[in-house]
Amino acid sequence: MCLAIPMKIIQIDGVQAVAEVDGVSRQVRLDLLPGVGLGDYVLIHAGLAIAKVDAVYAEETLSLLRSLADEVY
Amino acid sequence: MKYIDEFRNKDLVQGIIRRLGDLAAPALIMEVCGTHTMAAARFGLKSLLPAPVQLVSGPGCPVCVTDQYDLDKFLALGEQPHTVLASFGDMLRVPGSHTSLEKQRAQGADVRFVYAPLDAVDWARREPDKQVVFFGVGFETTMPTTALAVKTAAAAVLDNFTLFCVHKTMPGALGALLAGGEVKVSGLLLPGHVTTIIGSQAYEFIPREFGVSCAVTGFEPLDMLLGVEAILRQLRGGRPRVDNVYRRAVQVQANPRARALLDEVFQPSDALWRGLGVIPGSGVKIRGDYAKFDAQARFAPILAQVPPPPPSACRCGEVLRGVLHPQDCPLFDKACNPSQPLGPCMVSSEGACAAAYRYER
Ligand code: SF4
16 A cells, blocks of 8 residues: 555646656645656655655666676676 | 666666675564565565575555454444445455445445545535545555645535544554564564655664664565665674665655644554554544544444454464464465455455465465
8 A cells, every 4th residue: 555656747736746657647746745846756655746756866776786786706 | 667667677686686695694574564565475575585584574554454443433334324435445355344345335335446535525525415434544655645635625614524544653563563572573674655754763763672673665676675685784784773775765854744744634642453452652643623524533423333343263463463474374275365355464455465375375
């Protein structure tokens, strides 16, 4: 039940917004995340954006993972 | 899908599995969250981990920890005239003592499922002759969505919307579980989405008071493996703490807007958990200003007539405490299976018994 899907914000009108993933769009609410803008990725849970996905930290985690995969044994 | 596919990359999985092999030491790690249980089963993570590292499921499936008596009471409201039982779809097939939402619907009760709790407020607005009761199941991840529904109903001055609140909070339950000492875990994979709301600081007491290593973890396979790696590293270093391996979504502090919303609508209360009993301060109830939206108060005379549930042979309680593996329940895959579930752990898409049945038989 704690599933939350990363979706891209494609329309904003106050706290109402439309978010999209894989061509499916949904009405969502932005009450918890005042700073988000068009094109941002947010985690959507039961119609509410609960967190903004931070692109910098996502990349940092992936490069850590890539460095582990590249290590020669 | 962005932020999903990258975190399932098979080559990267191989890399971190090798790392885990270097760090491997005997460790029992509890994946607290039901969404983690299902992800671990679906991606076969248990078989990828080095042998001395074991995963065990915890109490983080909200459907599963909903107490039978609370469920029976909510279901009893379906017998009232002009009443809409509104719920997340996850509850559809969970067996109460005598019926379920699915059976009630087949018998003509008005049972409806929401995408968002605000849907239930819309139904109340459009159908003033109906009483809409929403079953508020879920942890901190879900609580802001129902708080928003209550506030919206209040702003619209609706007198036909109520919340049947059985929300539960995660840190208190983990504290009670660890204090009980029944299951000896060396580490906890903490639920990433709960933590987007409450912040990783909410768990600082766990390493401090119980010496248990923690990692706040996302839900893709690489996220979960990173969580395991963080815990193994802590065990090797002998210094338990709260690591956050889900930094793309989780911060140290609580989300201030969520905190304010929850504080406005709810106040802390004791909560009854399936398998764990009453845990002080591990739930919420609706605060005074919003008391008229409290279904348990509005329908108290009806609810008082619901008898306590009869004893059941289902052992979900032990599964939720991490002391029984689903396969060790004598009813597993015999009297109990997904088409004839005896307990919520076999029904819920995140239940440990359902995950074991589907992926680990
Ligand atoms: S297998 Fe069925 S009866 Fe046994 S604990 Fe799981 S849900 Fe309950």
